[in-house]
Amino acid sequence: MEDSNTVPTETKKKFNPVYVIGGLIVLGVAVALIVSGNRKKDQQGTEAVKNDIPNVQTSAVVSPVKEFTVNGSSFDFDPKTVTVNKGDTVKITFVDGDGTHDLVVEGYNVSTKRLSGGGSDTIQFIADKTGSFEYYCSVSNHRDLGMKGVLVVQ
């Protein structure tokens, strides 16, 4: 009877230091995790800031310019489709083959001069919104007769 009572008491006493050491190890691991976690956050934060600066510079300096020539004749536009990416600078040179024509880009409120019997005019704008925008000749009913095309901003 004495033996059976003594054994659990000794076992408890023997285990106590183990619990203390185990607790210290757990605490140490927890501290290490918190410290390394903070370091990771710091590194990510620093990288994010570093990345932001080149991105701003890139978009400001290298804004792609997409140049097109649209030929207008009675009564046709060539090409019929022009595709650019959002943010591109769009440069369209409208060449008047014959008659009196112009080129208007619907939705962007840009238009060339009205040209008569030849000549050309260039418009330039930033494609800052996506969608399909018709470009057309605003003279008389030329648009209905086929002087139109579509600018696709994707």
Ligand SMILES: [Cu+2]
């Ligand atoms: Cu026209």
